[in-house]
Amino acid sequence: MTPINKATLYIETVMIRSKFYNTLLITLITVTCITIILQIFSLKKTLVLQPDTHKAVKAISDQSLNGTSSATLIKNNNKWLLKCNIQASSYNWPFCEIALNFFEAPYSKSMKGLDLSSYSSIQLKAKYLNHPNSSIRIQLRNYNDSYAKIDDDSTWKYIGIEYWPDDMGITEIPMKSLQVASWWLNEQKIPIHLSAPEFDSVMVIEISTGNKIKPGQYMLELEYIKFTGKFFTNSQVLYTLIALWVFSAIIVLLLNLKHSREKLTNTAREAQELKQLNQLLNVKTKTLKDKAERDPLTGALNRSGIQPYFTQKQKKLSLIFIDIDHFKLINDIHGHLVGDEILKEFVKTISENCRNTDIIARWGGEEFLLVCPDTLLSEAFELAQLLRKIMDEKTWVNNIKLTSSFGVAQRGDESASDFIERADKALYDAKARGRNQVVMSKPTSHLNPLI
Numbered sequence: 277m278t279p280i281n282k283a284t285l286y287i288e289t290v291m292i293r294s295k296f297y298n299t300l301l302i303t304l305i306t307v308t309c310i311t312i313i314l315q316i317f318s319l320k321k322t323l324v325l326q327p328d329t330h331k332a333v334k335a336i337s338d339q340s341l342n343g344t345s346s347a348t349l350i351k352n353n354n355k356w357l358l359k360c361n362i363q364a365s366s367y368n369w370p371f372c373e374i375a376l377n378f379f380e381a382p383y384s385k386s387m388k389g390l391d392l393s394s395y396s397s398i399q400l401k402a403k404y405l406n407h408p409n410s411s412i413r414i415q416l417r418n419y420n421d422s423y424a425k426i427d428d429d430s431t432w433k434y435i436g437i438e439y440w441p442d443d444m445g446i447t448e449i450p451m452k453s454l455q456v457a458s459w460w461l462n463e464q465k466i467p468i469h470l471s472a473p474e475f476d477s478v479m480v481i482e483i484s485t486g487n488k489i490k491p492g493q494y495m496l497e498l499e500y501i502k503f504t505g506k507f508f509t510n511s512q513v514l515y516t517l518i519a520l521w522v523f524s525a526i527i528v529l530l531l532n533l534k535h536s537r538e539k540l541t542n543t544a545r546e547a548q549e550l551k552q553l554n555q556l557l558n559v560k561t562k563t564l565k566d567k568a569e570r571d572p573l574t575g576a577l578n579r580s581g582i583q584p585y586f587t588q589k590q591k592k593l594s595l596i597f598i599d600i601d602h603f604k605l606i607n608d609i610h611g612h613l614v615g616d617e618i619l620k621e622f623v624k625t626i627s628e629n630c631r632n633t634d635i636i637a638r639w640g641g642e643e644f645l646l647v648c649p650d651t652l653l654s655e656a657f658e659l660a661q662l663l664r665k666i667m668d669e670k671t672w673v674n675n676i677k678l679t680s681s682f683g684v685a686q687r688g689d690e691s692a693s694d695f696i697e698r699a700d701k702a703l704y705d706a707k708a709r710g711r712n713q714v715v716m717s718k719p720t721s722h723l724n725p726l727i
């Protein structure tokens with residue numbers, strides 16, 4: 277894949293991911309807003325208790341507690357009418373009440389009352405027909421086997437409120453206004469952690485005469501009890517929304533993690549590819565450098581290749597300038613190709629017989645330089661003599677015999693070109709003296725005192 281294709285793919289991936297995140301965010305915000313609006317303005321549920329729908333109703337008076345009041349209940353125009361005769365007696369809190377039951381005898385421990393815990397408000401339509409200024413009590417009796425006995429209704433929690441109805445008799449009571457009767461908590465010795473109001477198992481709803489009712493005849497009319505609540509509690513909605521946001525955040529985090537891993541893998545792969553490319557470039561650079569610095573025929577360094585060996589000033593640098601004698605004749609007699617073969621073989625022979633530290637270069641035509649680092653003039657002279665002898669004794673391709681001339685010099689305090697020129701001059705002298713000879717260049721006056 278080309279870098280442009282890679283970049284295009286990367287941009288596309290980033291755009292798709294960003295689109296996904298935007299869509300997710302917009303969806304979450306929309307769902308959250310709709311849910312909150314629905315929770316506030318809709319999704320309500322109601323439970324209406326009235327004579328037509330609820331049959332398990334009875335009248336109760338304080339006679340069950342040794343009082344002398346009496347109560348009877350009749351149904352009239354789909355309303356309950358409690359006729360109550362309150363009488364003073366040894367029982368201090370005389371009462372009559374309408375009791376709406378939500379359990380069926382016989383009792384069993386697994387018995388469950390009405391669950392009103394998801395409702396938040398009670399609306400009552402109840403009033404006295406003859407004593408408009410008297411109070412009414414509403415009591416929800418909740419059963420919980422942590423503190424109550426199923427077959428003893430005095431142990432069922434009293435949760436209620438006393439209020440004064442208006443002329444119409446319609447009263448709205450928030451569920452949170454209901455309180456557990458302190459006398460009941462006291463009587464039952466209920467521990468604090470069980471003392472809060474609860475509505476998950478209401479066995480009886482009691483609509484009763486008020487606490488300090490005076491003796492007399494009372495007509496209490498109850499038309500309905502209506503519970504209103506939400507399908508889901510605010511906490512349920514809140515937790516669901518939090519869960520939704522957290523879940524989405526986890527999805528985004530996981531996707532990011534996956535993306536980061538992929539990116540890491542891609543980066544590692546790209547780094548590996550770059551490394552390989554770099555190695556290839558190094559090889560190619562070396563090849564190009566070699567091509568630029570080496571003579572293609574013999575493989576020896578060329579003029580520019582040997583140049584660096586003269587730039588560092590060394591105390592004992594010697595140079596042997598070599599030229600094949602009468603090479604033109606070889607070309608003329610045996611042809612140019614044979615001449616080429618001899619040139620190659622010549623370089624090979626020198627390389628095989630000099631030291632590893634010596635460097636051979638083709639100066640031009642049939643002229644060669646052998647640069648000898650860390651070598652005294654006398655040592656270079658000896659090496660040149662050896663090479664001269666080898667060349668002289670060697671039989672070349674096509675049984676050709678040849679000789680070579682050598683000019684030797686040791687570098688003094690001089691430039692590279694002066695140094696080479698001195699060696700060349702020595703070579704010229706060798707040629708002039710009849711060839712197949714080694715001539716030493718006279719040390720310059722500035723020559724290193726080590727010689």
Ligand SMILES: Nc1nc2c(ncn2[C@@H]2O[C@H](COP(=O)(O)OP(=O)(O)OP(=O)(O)O)[C@@H](O)[C@H]2O)c(=O)[nH]1
Pocket residue numbers: 573599600601602603604605607611612613614615616619640641642707
């Ligand atoms: N085959 C071949 N010949 C070359 C090459 N480069 C130069 N020559 C030949 O080398 C010869 C050099 O000849 P000259 O400079 O006259 O020197 P010489 O014949 O060696 O004689 P002296 O150096 O004076 O001993 C010429 O004939 C060139 O054509 C090459 O790459 N291949």
